[in-house]
Amino acid sequence: MTYQFINVERDGPITLITLNRPEVMNAVHSPMHFEMDEALNAFAADPEQWVGIITGAGDRAFSAGNDLKWQAAGGERRAPPSGFAGLTSRFDLTKPLIAAVNGVAMGGGFEIALACDLIIAAEGAVFALPEPRVGLAALAGGLHRLPRAVGVKRAMGMILTGRRVSAREGMEMGFVNEVTPPEELMAAAKRWAGLIGECSPMSIRASKAAVMRGLDEPSLEAALRGQNRYEDVAALFGSEDFVEGPLAFAQKRPPRWKGR
Numbered sequence: 001m002t003y004q005f006i007n008v009e010r011d012g013p014i015t016l017i018t019l020n021r022p023e024v025m026n027a028v029h030s031p032m033h034f035e036m037d038e039a040l041n042a043f044a045a046d047p048e049q050w051v052g053i054i055t056g057a058g059d060r061a062f063s064a065g066n067d068l069k070w071q072a073a074g075g076e077r078r079a080p081p082s083g084f085a086g087l088t089s090r091f092d093l094t095k096p097l098i099a100a101v102n103g104v105a106m107g108g109g110f111e112i113a114l115a116c117d118l119i120i121a122a123e124g125a126v127f128a129l130p131e132p133r134v135g136l137a138a139l140a141g142g143l144h145r146l147p148r149a150v151g152v153k154r155a156m157g158m159i160l161t162g163r164r165v166s167a168r169e170g171m172e173m174g175f176v177n178e179v180t181p182p183e184e185l186m187a188a189a190k191r192w193a194g195l196i197g198e199c200s201p202m203s204i205r206a207s208k209a210a211v212m213r214g215l216d217e218p219s220l221e222a223a224l225r226g227q228n229r230y231e232d233v234a235a236l237f238g239s240e241d242f243v244e245g246p247l248a249f250a251q252k253r254p255p256r257w258k259g260r
Contacts, residue, residue: 001042005032007057008039013050013201014193015043019085022058027067028108033079037086044093047259050201051193054087054116055100056109059182062099062125065107068134084108084140088115091212094205094232096196100189101125101167102182111138114145117208119175120189121167122182127175130162148215149175200245201259206236 001008007018017039019026028036043049056062066084071077083089087097088111099105099113101121110127113119121127129138129146137143138159147155150173158165170176180188196204209232214223227233236242240258248255 001038003035003039005029006035006039008042010049011190013048013197014190015039015046015049015052017043017052017054018057019054019063020057021067022056022060024067024069025061025064025104026056026058026109027064027070028085028112029067029070030076030078033084033086035086037080037082040082040086040090040093044095050095050204050259051196052095052097053100053186053189053193054097054112055186055189056102059103061104061109062101063106063109063112064104065109065111066136083115085112087112088141090115094209095201096204096208098189098192100185101127101176102185107131107136107138107142108140111140111142111145114149114175115141118177118192119170120178120180120185120192121170121176122185123167123179124182125167125170125179126164127158127167127170128162128164129159130164132160133162146175200236200239200241200255200257202232202236202239202241202257203245205232206230209233 005021007020009016043052080086097116098118099116101113101119103125105113105127107130110129129142131138154173167176167179171179178188209230210227213230217223217226240260244255
């Protein structure tokens with residue numbers, strides 16, 4: 001598939017998606033929403049692809065968020081059911097995603113990163129939900145994911161002021177996993193992807209599903225009782241990987257995961 005506003009590359013079991021509108025700091029407009037939706041659909045459906053990385057083209061921005069100039073000029077504002085950038089309302093993706101934040105992650109750009117499972121940030125990366133400063137609100141998940149990630153008081157300190165947070169402060173707050181020099185960002189993201197890839201893809205998907213769905217349960221007890229009903233957990237128990245892992249351990253050899 002050839003895209004106009006994103007690039008998609010595959011490196012073994014890793015899919016790398018690059019937001020590719022550097023002339024507008026990778027701001028997202030309607031055509032990009034739909035291209036991201038197609039790319040993430042393909043990633044989700046491909047059994048050979050186990051981990052995804054999302055980054056931005058150039059060295060200025062991961063994404064400046066919603067393309068307000070496009071909107072102001074009367075550009076169409078449609079988005080797929082999967083949400084902003086085809087991601088923020090995509091709740092059935094149990095393959096892990098890593099955001100490699102190479103610069104500004106503002107508004108919807110920050111919401112894309114928050115919708116990923118890990119955030120690796122270059123020194124100099126900046127995060128904010130500045131929507132109230134332009135008469136909008138971060139309704140693509142930021143108002144809900146940020147409090148879940150860092151706690152209500154810290155999140156409100158960003159949400160109610162629109163203030164900018166550095167990569168280092170983001171790590172202190174708890175929504176950034178690692179901060180790297182800019183030239184080492186992609187290597188770090190791929191290192192994390194490689195560490196994930198050392199684990200059973202079936203186990204990773206079951207684990208992500210249990211965490212994300214368990215957060216919506218009313219209590220810890222309900223989460224524990226409910227997890228065995230999750231499709232990805234059931235799939236793990238019936239998988240070849242479920243047999244291969246203990247067998248490889250007993251035979252003192254690296255496991256040969258099949259992701260099925």
